[in-house]
Amino acid sequence: MLTMQDLLVAIGVVINALPGGLYALTFGFASVPTAAGFIIGAVGCGLLGVVTPISFQAETLTLAGTMGRTVQERISMIFLEGVILLAVGLMGLFKVIVGFIGPVITNAMMAGVGIVLARVAVEMAARNPFVGGASILAAVATYYLTANPADKLVYTIVSCVAVSSLVSVFLNRRQPLAVDASRERFVLQKLAFNKTVIRGALGLSALNVGANIAFGNITAQTLAKTEINLDHLTIISSIADIVTSLFGGAPVQAIISATGAAPHPLAAGVLMMVIMAAILATGLLVKIGKYVPNESIAGFLLVLGAIVTVPINASLALSGGIEGPDSIVGGVTMTVTAIADPFIGMLAGLLVKFLINSLG
Template sequence: MLFLTFLLAVILVVINAIPQLSLAQAKGFKLKPTGLAYFIGAIGNLATGSIVPISAQAETISLSGILKKANERIGALLIASVFGVILGLAHGTSAIVDFAGSATISGMMAGVGIILSSVALDLTKAEKRTGAISIITALVTWAVCNNCGIPNGLIWTIAVSVVLSTLDFLAIQRRRVDLATIPADARESEEWRFWKGQFWADFKVIKPLFNISAILGGLSLICLNIGSNISFGSITASIAGQTPKLNALTVINSLADLPSALFGGAPIETIISGTAAAPWPWMAGVVMMLVCGFLLLTGVIGKLGRYIPSASISGFLIVIGFLLTFLPNLNGVMADSKPVAGIIALGVTALTQNAFIGVVVGTIVNLSGGLFGLI
């Protein structure tokens, strides 16, 4: 029975990753190179004993996907990765939060929640029927799970909303995803045999561009990573009754993104993971990452992309963006002794679509507001 529970937790979290990886492909990221990030994440958790796994995270994908040019995205991800490794090794994660102020970090995360929700609405505008079914079923499933005390509510929300909206798209509308709509940067061959040259043709190093957009994008991702590691990492660890290893987590997800980014793959990030509730949570997280890495490298998840419309993920984007990111962090801002800094960080992040600018402005208000009677 313990093994079946272990296996179910791993499978559900893998299913959770599939639609988010489809979002990554829709944003222009390659999927096969992303498999490398999962393997490094698994090795990192094995080496450090961290029970918090990393996987595709809609917030990070959406924020980095704002940069439309592939070489700018690569530059931003490399900046974020290198800085994250240095930050984690120097034990600087908590120091930055102390300097910026908890209200500022919460405000930034709430702003990212707004960005994520807007992505869901944009997807729904493009595919109204599919997006509407996804959003309605996601909200209903989330409410039922919460009111009935059903565990792993987020995973069930994702599964139900994506499956039902996709079934309507495939069986009732009798449509298939037009692969021509996938950005050229994200297109890959279906070759899965790694001993064939065609397989490795998808692993071409993309020359990064370090212009102003890339630098600001990289700094934005760093701020989001810090917030995600603290919030999502703490939630996942608490499910297992443990304390998150924040600095190790920062190093692991930063190292994981390096090879993925160089080949045009997507970033992966700390997640709220059901593996923490499984028997042997440490090993469950490692196995989950190994399975995802294998499915990506063999092209299985890429092939599923033709059957999963982008709008099918609108529902869980609303749940994650608004209900799980915006509202809790807004409550954190209002409960803080210096809420003004958080409110300004929220507004600036949402308006500029850049978490770094939001944190900088919020920090300035936090440090200087008392001088002008603002806080």
């Protein structure tokens, strides 16, 4: 039975997800077809008992948006990534792959992605200094002024979007989101498969192996105090990505969700995804996008990347000491991921690990 607290937490996570949806629109992803991904998430999590919900994930959006040169390449990357990870989940290979890669490389990949997030934030601020700068200032101030660690990111994303939107209106510097209304419906898209798409799909697959471990376990084990089947989570998010991408929608992946701390975490997570599906299906997100500048999320990306993701994951990846073999592997993986992509970073880390073990 849902309680009022479950409802309030679900609504809070929805509010937190809206800027992520607007961020997806900046890369040309369609919002209405993405509703299908949230419905798949709600049904899948409900049936399989997965307490970690899926939603707009800044890391996946950033990687797909920056690696793909066109909308067609981006949705093709998401589709192929979904197929790859669906096969992994159905065959129960998630734990095998995680064990093969190891925690050092996994954490280093996530740290490298954090650097990418921070770089995108800086680029946004450079493109629109007043709006992007206001977003960053509001985000950093809110993050450090919020006492409760569980509320930090929620308040950060709300404040930076609100403040930067007000600044853009006051200075008349708003650049409305360019949304193609013709794509806001369920129409099968033509996919493309080239070197860029294949590389992007492999990078997204590597990223979401790490993200499912980190975000899935934090929401389930840390917040909900329960175990999670990561193969099931991977299957749900992969099917969602395959379906949404076929119609031009955005990827929806595992997130760190406050619904995990609700009295009934599974029900609260399912409710959150149902509400998001309704918002997207009715075209409400596009209407909100008319009043929010593209650079409004810059502050959240900077905080998430430079303050949250990089320090935590880098410290775990480099915990073996500056000259230790694990730190060398972690350092190479993190650097190559930031410069190239998570898949190339993972290969570089595995190669260095193999060489160290062979020579040692």
